[in-house]
Amino acid sequence: MKVTIISGSHRPQGQSHKVAAFIQQTLLAGICEECAIVSLADNPLPLWDQGVWEGDEKWDVLLTPIREELAGSDAFVVISPEWHGQVPAGLKNFFLLFGKNELGHKPALIVTVSSGDGGAYPVAELRMSSYKNSRLCYIPEQIILRKVESVLNKDPADNDERSNSYYRERISWALNILKAYAGALAQVRESGVTQTDTFNNGM
Template sequence: MKLSIISGSHRQESYSAKAATYLQHLAYSEGFREVDVFDLSVLDFPLWNDGVWRGSEEWSEWRQLADDLKTSDAIVLITPEWHGMATPALKNFLLLCTSAELGHKPVLLASVSASVNGVYPISELRMTGSKNNHACFIPDHLIFRDCETLLSADKAVSDERFHARATYTVQSLAAYARALGPVREALQQGMKDFPFGM
């Protein structure tokens, strides 16, 4: 199975990127054979415009990522909590995605907070993040609270209880990926006929 992890921070060398590396390492141990991390601070796509529909040159980097996402079995979206919200880069990413990239694929939501917060971006993404791309957000999510101490080591976390929860959550994502494969197959034509949510 193939997993794509999107680090949604605008900052390079962010704690979201550290969380992505940790989850990448964990995903390999839980059955994913290919795990790619895409850092939106590096990719730096333009804000959505209708050139993406026309295939204009400014969207060539997006088309490469979109092609990669089409072959993924599951997705992880990671955002820092900025002013209680998901980042503009991650929201822009979701505007660009269609059912071709995310349709009926399990998506794990994760947020990163320097304090004990982090729930607001999860709520925001659950409410609006899947309308036209038909992503299937799994019931569980992860919040990397007190990230500066939690993510102090490379590819590891300092809290054993959090690690146990994260392991279960990635196992859950893998189970959904296996289960939703036939669903995606069965709904291919329907996604073309009805590309937008109501």
């Protein structure tokens, strides 16, 4: 099984990337065989334009490697920091650039990141809109990492012991649920019922 982590922070050294590295390590410790990270740090993907739909060569060159990475994945972890109560623009743009051919009818775990007590708004935003045309299937579980600077750090001295222990256990539990959904939804895709050229967009 292959899982791809989408790290949605624009910041090159943001806390989201620390979280992505921890989740990758956890996945590779026995939950899945392959795990890649697609990082949106430094905004590697330009804003969507009509050329994406028209097969513009510049877009094909840029997007094809990522399309192949996503299409070859069985499940996803979508990591979003909370910026002004919102999902970062680059992550929203990601869901305009990649759709049902890469993400369709595959499970995803939402992980949100907050320096304070926030983190709930990006969960609601992602569940409300990002799945519609992509047909990405968010599982019922989610992880909201509050006061993220004090958890999942390599140096134990930098962690709040109680919160760190709780989050590590809960992340592992949620990732195993994601694995089970990946196996179940693979059967849905293989059945052929999801394949259609008639209903390309969600309602």
